[in-house]
Amino acid sequence: MxxxxxxxxxxxxxxxxxxxxxxxxxxxxxxxxxxxxxxxxxxxxxxxxxxxxxxxxxxxxxxxxxxxxxxxxxxxxxxxxxxxxxxxxxxxxxxxxxxxxxxxxxxxxxxxxxxxxxxxxxxxxxxxxxxxxxALFLPVLQDQRHRWSTLSLRLPDDPGLAGLRSVDPYLLSRALFTRLDRSAVRALVGPGPTDAEVDGLGLFGPPADR
CATH class of the missing domain: 1.20.120.450 (dinb family like domain)
Known part of the structure; x- marks a missing residue:
């Protein structure tokens, strides 16, 4: 199976x-x-x-x-x-x-x-x-890893990725579904990703400015 x-x-x-x-x-x-x-x-x-x-x-x-x-x-x-x-x-x-x-x-x-x-x-x-x-959001977050791992992010429990920025899984899931504003997404992902990469994270389009 x-x-x-x-x-x-x-x-x-x-x-x-x-x-x-x-x-x-x-x-x-x-x-x-x-x-x-x-x-x-x-x-x-x-x-x-x-x-x-x-x-x-x-x-x-x-x-x-x-x-x-x-x-x-x-x-x-x-x-x-x-x-x-x-x-x-x-x-x-x-x-x-x-x-x-x-x-x-x-x-x-x-x-x-x-x-x-x-x-x-x-x-x-x-x-x-x-x-x-x-248990409800983590399977989706893991499935969509290709969208956010390119930003040099990792989840706290990811093994062997100590050099990457550890992020709050729940907040990352909310960013993935365009539920965080631009400043909150930037605070989450850190200074490394470009503005275009930040805007490309959300499945429902760029984050709003609030």
Whole structure:
């Protein structure tokens, strides 16, 4: 069996995706209507409920091939519009209903798992003001090592790389998903990388100046 397969025979991204859905349900258990309408700062002005609507819409679109315009703003706006007013419990149920279908294609659609990871982190920061569990973001960070290792960075536990700059894994994961502003990214990676390299780190484009 491949090392990328878990004991149940599911690929690593399908397994990670299931763990993120578990964590998402735990995070949102018992959420009240007022909190659902609170803004999630790391997103494009979305509320908590809209972030979950986007996750449900993305899962539905990926598993049905409705990907025209992805991942642009019109694509995500349609997802939110189609789920406007849908209760949180139904959005979470929709996510679960597509889990099996996503698991079948997950190894070729890792972006769906990545999307769930980053938005769970967004919600965790917004709702409980602490970091996402490392077990959820670290697999993505390791998979994307080619994007940040060229900046002479290493994770604290990387063996044999003592000459490279050790960085906080969580902050690096947030920079990777363009969740840190330019000054925060520069403080993280140090003076070595060029401005162009700093701008090229984020999967969703250059960091903003704030």
């Amino acid at each position: 491949s090392t990328d397969q878990d004991d149940a025979g599911h690929g690593r991204w399908a397994s990670l995706y299931g763990r993120v859905l578990d964590a998402l349900e735990d995070l949102l258990a018992g959420i009240d209507p007022a909190t659902e309408q609170g803004e999630v700062p790391a997103t494009p002005g979305w509320t908590v409920r809209q972030v979950v609507a986007h996750l449900a819409g993305t899962a539905s679109d990926i598993t049905t091939g409705r990907m025209a315009g992805a991942p642009g703003s019109a694509w995500t706006a349609r997802q939110l519009a189609e789920r406007d007013g849908v209760p949180m419990a139904e959005l979470l149920a929709e996510l679960r209903s597509t889990q099996r279908s996503f698991g079948i294609i997950a190894e070729g659609a890792s972006a769906g798992a990545f999307n769930a990871v980053v938005h769970h982190a967004d919600l965790t920061e917004a709702l409980v003001a602490h970091r996402q569990d490392e």
